[in-house]
Amino acid sequence: MQRIDFSQPKWDQSTFTGRLKHFFWVTDPRSCVVSSEQLYEAKTLVEKYKNHREPPGTTTEQVWYARKLYESAFHPDSGELQNFCGRMSFQVPGGMLITGFMLQFYRTVPAVVFWQWVNQSFNALVNYTNRNAKSEVSSTQLGVAYVSATTSALVTALGLKTFLEKRAGSLLQRYVPFAAVAAANCVNIPLMRQSELINGIVVYDENGNAVTESRLAAAKGITQVVISRIAMAAPGMTLLPLVMEKLESYSWMQRIKFLHAPFQIVACGAILTFMTPAACALFPQRCSLDVSTLARFEPEQYEKLKKTVGEGSISKVYFNKGL
Incomplete structure (x- = not known):
């Protein structure tokens, strides 16, 4: 065998x-x-x-x-058991509940505030759990990332809600949760992993030997994760508002309002079951960076690489981009 x-x-x-x-x-x-x-x-x-x-x-x-x-x-870098809610295997059940409720309860300010806070708390946990574990993050950095992401989500959600209430129909208002989620992801993930951007992450040759550190590699990995997370949320949070707007125009649907939230939760679950792996698969987990790019933008790290492996011996370096 x-x-x-x-x-x-x-x-x-x-x-x-x-x-x-x-x-x-x-x-x-x-x-x-x-x-x-x-x-x-x-x-x-x-x-x-x-x-x-x-x-x-x-x-x-x-x-x-x-x-x-x-x-x-278990984390691919540290080998430690990840917390339950932060695992990518929990993304579907966790995400379907939170997304379903965000899409259902978008009409009142208290509901918007509560569900955006719940969502950003969940996102912060997922981002921390799936970071590149070779880079340490202090409690202060975690706190700043959490508060900043939550604030950006709330400012976006409440600002758009106030703006659209008087200028747009109910359909556009249904897209407020997605706009808030997209904006918060652009803040939450980079801040949660800011130590990688400040100090760089360890990069390896094709055999897994550490050769230097790179802030550019960190920026590339984090950018790809932000794109993946937004792509993961986009189908459910952009298609379901259209579906619900149409369904709620029917009298039979208006008579079963108590089923609207369960329907959106189940629909979110069905979409996330496919979109979670699809979004994670957009970019390779083992990300690469050309040594020529490293030489151009991070000459100090390139000099360190040359001392480690010699000039011209490798053309690419590799790193775990996180999820």
Whole structure:
């Protein structure tokens, strides 16, 4: 039996299709209900298998399942068990509830304030959990990121709500939550990972050897994560307002208002089940940066790289962009 190569993903990560399959696998919401004990057992099996010490009779299917649980719950940089709500496997159940309620309760100021606060609290936790763990973040930086993102979301949501209430119909007002989420993502993620932008992140050669640090790599990775997060939210938060605006024009729909929120939650869940892995798959997890770009924009780090590996020995450096 051919052994599983843990240095390589199950699917080719150079293609979108391969990355999509991988993230469908890793973000599977069913992994949320697995106990911590089972997760640590999966981690132990993975470590034993890597060292050719797995229990006799262990099947390939068992190893693949253990790897799935391990990659869905443990951080790729630190190997630590991630908090439950911050795991990407919780993105669908967590996101569907919050997004559904944001889209349903957008008419009053207290509702807008409460659900935007809940959403940014959730986003801050996800962003921190899935950061590049090689870069430390202080409590002060976390606090500033959280307050700034929440403030930007509320300012955007309340500002647009006030502006549109007197100048636009109900349909445009339904898009206020998405505008707030997009604006907050542009603030939340960079601030939550500001230490990476300030100090740079460790970059590696193709064999995984650390060669230097780069702020440019951090900026590239964070930009891609921001785009992915906005893309993840966009279909549900832009299509559902159109659907609800049409449905609510029917008298039968107006008679079952108590089902509007459950309907939007379920619809958000259906969309996020696909969009979570699709958005994560937009860019490779193992991101790359041309050494020539590093030499042009970060000459000091390039000089450090030359001292480590020699000039012209590698053309690209690699790093984990986070999720």
